[in-house]
Amino acid sequence: MSAIRYSKEHEWVLVDGDTATVGISPYAQEQLGDVVFVELPEIGKKIEKGKELAVVESVKAASEVYAPIGGEVVEVNNALTDAPATVNEDALGKGWFAKIKLANKSELDGLMDEAAYKAYVASL
């Protein structure tokens, strides 16, 4: 398993073989506030990097989650349907959104490692 990587849009990716688990960062969940609803993609959906993967709703508003890498959705975290607050409680763990079978591993190169992402968030 490789190390976690982040997009500038605050999604995270953890790659295991040719499959990537995707979620949103602790910074993102904090910006959103209490998550009350998550709309997950359909399994089998093919998605391009940067396109809408999911929708996450806080009390205040609906926000789009983009796919940080492209590929085919092979699994979604259905537990979020009944317990959307898991995104707030464990953004990097149980609050994952979807698993994507990578279409192009080189897309990972444009993502930030932990240290780079921390520096990026600090600059915001």
Place this chain on the structure above:
Amino acid sequence: MRFRREGELRIPVRSEDVLSEASLKRTPLHDLHVELGAKMVPFAGYDMPVQYPMGILGEHQHTRGAAGLFDVSHMGQFRITAPSYDAAAAAVEKLCPNDFRSLQSGQQRYGFLTNAKGGILDDLMVTRDGETLRMVVNAACKDADYRHIAASLPADCRLERLDDFALLALQGPKAGAVVARLAPASAKMTFMTGAALEIAGVKCYATRSGYTGEDGFEISVPGGTAEAFARTLLQEPEVKPIGLGARDSLRLEAGLCLYGSDITEKTTPVEAGLSWAIAERRRKAGGFPGDAVLQKQWAEGVTRKRVGILPEGKAPARAHTEIANDEGREIGEVTSGGFGPSLGKPIAMGYVATASAGIGNAVSLVVRGKALAARVAKMPFVQHRYHRN
């Protein structure tokens, strides 16, 4: 991801008075909000707390269970002095369809300014304080309201803006006990009454009213004393600070209109289901802007009505979501919608064609291209718990 904010705090339609972000105004409690860790956002030209570290859900539940303190100093506080209260009320009635002349001193009433088409220019609260008429109007409308009212007042009436006063709302089932502890005279006040009080030694004017559906007070205090006064209230064990985010979810659960979204210059009080605020005397006699339009609507009915809507699934439907009937034809639009923390599910209100407005009627909400099942529902979604006697 892209963080969206527009579902949260909408700026009303009359935006000519809204300032750019660089010149945001501050209320007398601004430093306190920052000290308490609030997330500040621009709202109606002010830098306001949208939430504190407790978060919107927690703040909402705290207000429903105990007492929440809201800074609503951005709202407009006006005072009209005239040879008599009746002269002041008669002047205001020329601009509003409501009955303010029959108020006894210490009584408060909800109302609205209308335009010539019967549309709502702003909604407001009027209180009779002796021979003086007090008024609280929406923040984003206050400059326009002031000009509008001032332009029509007779020479012997004087309209003043109480810009040097802060306005604090204490809301929730424990609010009565908290205020009674600090001002025993408040205990005899009932819903929709006002009185000059001394709360914890601070001279103020308080009304027993609010925007949450709960018992509570709105308290007008001199700006210079506001921060110390707020700190005193926050020292009471039942009281926590509450931001505009929870204020919005609380008022939506209570079925109360947000000006600029649920009621605007393009909606009439009849369509909005606010005819209850217009007394028989005014309906018959007219004498307010748009009177002929409203009288025609009372006589012939309206083509659309404001209703409550309960989505059957878990996805919230935000403002501007299309409402369709069971044949897929568009019949209206959501004007306020989100998650109702007390119900643990999404709630909304909006306008639908009168034929579809019956309670329990099945409709669909078009959210991100998908038609989601919902039903027209009775409001309020959470029962009001006002202190009526």
